[in-house]
Amino acid sequence: MEKGHGHGNSYGMVIDLDKCTGCGTCMVACAAENNLAVRPDESDKQRSITWMRLYKVTNGKEFPHTEVCYFPRPCMQCDHHTPCVSVCPATATKMDYHTGIVSQIYTRCIGCRYCIAACPYHARTFNWWDAYFPKGKGLERYLSPEVSPRMRGVVEKCTFCHHRLMRAKNNAYAEERRELEEGEYITACTEACPAQAITFGDLKNPEHKVSELVKSRYAFRLLEKLGTEPKVYYLSTKDWVRRMADNYLPGEFKPIAKVKLG
Amino acid sequence: MENPATSPKKSSKGGWISFLKGLLPTENGSAFVPPFSLIGWIFLLAGFFGAFTFGWVVYPVALYSRQPQPISFNHALHLDPDVGGIEGDTETEKCLYCHEFRDDGTFSGIPKLAKCTECHDDPESPLGETQQEKEFMEKYVAGQKEIPWLIYYRQPDCVYFSHIAHVKMGKIECQTCHGDHSKTEKLPIYRANLLTGYSINIWGKNIAGYKTNTWDRMKMDDCAECHTKKGHEENNACFVCHK
Numbered sequence: 278m279e280k281g282h283g284h285g286n287s288y289g290m291v292i293d294l295d296k297c298t299g300c301g302t303c304m305v306a307c308a309a310e311n312n313l314a315v316r317p318d319e320s321d322k323q324r325s326i327t328w329m330r331l332y333k334v335t336n337g338k339e340f341p342h343t344e345v346c347y348f349p350r351p352c353m354q355c356d357h358h359t360p361c362v363s364v365c366p367a368t369a370t371k372m373d374y375h376t377g378i379v380s381q382i383y384t385r386c387i388g389c390r391y392c393i394a395a396c397p398y399h400a401r402t403f404n405w406w407d408a409y410f411p412k413g414k415g416l417e418r419y420l421s422p423e424v425s426p427r428m429r430g431v432v433e434k435c436t437f438c439h440h441r442l443m444r445a446k447n448n449a450y451a452e453e454r455r456e457l458e459e460g461e462y463i464t465a466c467t468e469a470c471p472a473q474a475i476t477f478g479d480l481k482n483p484e485h486k487v488s489e490l491v492k493s494r495y496a497f498r499l500l501e502k503l504g505t506e507p508k509v510y511y512l513s514t515k516d517w518v519r520r521m522a523d524n525y526l527p528g529e530f531k532p533i534a535k536v537k538l539g
Numbered sequence: 540m541e542n543p544a545t546s547p548k549k550s551s552k553g554g555w556i557s558f559l560k561g562l563l564p565t566e567n568g569s570a571f572v573p574p575f576s577l578i579g580w581i582f583l584l585a586g587f588f589g590a591f592t593f594g595w596v597v598y599p600v601a602l603y604s605r606q607p608q609p610i611s612f613n614h615a616l617h618l619d620p621d622v623g624g625i626e627g628d629t630e631t632e633k634c635l636y637c638h639e640f641r642d643d644g645t646f647s648g649i650p651k652l653a654k655c656t657e658c659h660d661d662p663e664s665p666l667g668e669t670q671q672e673k674e675f676m677e678k679y680v681a682g683q684k685e686i687p688w689l690i691y692y693r694q695p696d697c698v699y700f701s702h703i704a705h706v707k708m709g710k711i712e713c714q715t716c717h718g719d720h721s722k723t724e725k726l727p728i729y730r731a732n733l734l735t736g737y738s739i740n741i742w743g744k745n746i747a748g749y750k751t752n753t754w755d756r757m758k759m760d761d762c763a764e765c766h767t768k769k770g771h772e773e774n775n776a777c778f779v780c781h782k
Contacts, residue, residue: 371776373778383697447643447645
């Protein structure tokens with residue numbers, strides 16, 4: 278299993294939580310890009326399908342000390358012991374060592390939902406019903422041919438807009454290139470974010486901005502102690518936000534010395 | 540009721556043993572008696588050959604629909620340097636006149652009507668005298684209607700394929716995957732699997748799964764076989780060919 282490590286690229290994302298305003302554009306852009314199905318009644322959010330979900334957290338203090346932070350959560354594309362991959366009985370999900378992206382093949386998925394249970398980030402959702410695109414409203418004309426739609430009974434998740442990688446490669450081939458420039462392949466959420474809170478690139482390429490950002494002292498990942506090595510990093514200067522990302526024993530969390538902002 | 544697992548009598552096993560014993564010559568010299576009468580054998584063989592013929596001859600034919608293409612298109616005629624007037628140094632370049640790559644690297648596939656009307660521009664004055672051309676002019680060129688081609692090589696929706704990676708970067712000839720389609724004068728009947736809706740060109744025409752040419756089939760294993768052979772194992776990850 279280990280033989281593939283070290284080759285190719287390792288695409289990753291850095292989300293600056295200090296910049297995120299919680300507007301939800303990333304969720305909308307993701308849904309439009311990836312043919313996410315809607316349901317006749319979308320009010321039951323437990324059953325609705327999202328690849329990018331926005332979580333709101335607060336520091337729990339009374340006004341005027343209340344602080345709020347939003348966590349956009351795509352698939353973490355775990356690099357190590359990828360929990361969903363190790364439990365999948367059908368090989369429907371695999372981690373590609375050449376891109377670092379965890380694939381999900383819907384036609385292969387048998388719908389056992391073991392991966393949903395295994396994913397510590399709730400990044401996977403299940404299609405309880407056949408995809409529904411309201412007739413006559415023109416929604417079906419917005420479907421992208423680059424992403425195959427899902428059927429009832431399969432699990433889906435964020436793919437880091439993998440089709441955009443293939444599109445960028447085709448584009449490079451047309452110019453007789455093999456290497457992609459930074460920014461040629463970015464996800465739909467990265468492109469849409471009005472606050473430019475999301476940075477996307479190759480973590481293994483020292484020239485890409487992401488590989489610089491992840492070295493920041495404010496960089497952290499969700500549930501890092503599980504050892505899944507997510508490729509989605511967050512930045513926050515706030516100690517309480519960083520503390521929220523994992524479970525700490527009393528006294529274990531090390532706050533970063535206060536910095537003067539602004 | 541008695542628990543069969545603890546019961547001392549294993550009646551079913553005993554039954555089998557005595558049946559098998561019956562097939563063997565017994566001690567008092569009685570010869571082997573076949574378990575079936577002659578009539579029984581005739582029925583058995585008739586049933587076997589009936590099922591065999593159905594499975595190997597009738598079923599593969601019945602499994603596929605037969606649909607004619609909307610109009611006839613003659614690749615050989617159009618690629619003939621004396622008739623078509625399509626230029627190109629290599630065979631592939633000639634194909635790319637119609638099946639072109641767009642600037643962003645995507646493949647245009649079967650050309651749109653606009654490509655045909657570069658030559659067949661006037662419905663009043665056809666280039667030749669054939670009935671096929673007249674029909675094409677009347678039905679499609681006059682009304683500027685796109686031709687609803689049935690696509691022989693179309694893969695299932697979940698498959699991603701890139702022509703530019705193979706043709707330009709991999710330097711693979713069209714023929715390797717499409718055989719002699721570009722030498723045909725008449726279009727073959729389009730046949731789609733009635734259960735899956737996929738074209739017969741993907742599964743292959745041979746029910747037994749034999750493959751003599753690289754283009755006989757284009758299933759997942761055929762793609763992966765070439766990738767492995769050409770030393771491109773990195774393209775055997777699921778998300779390379781699937782989307």
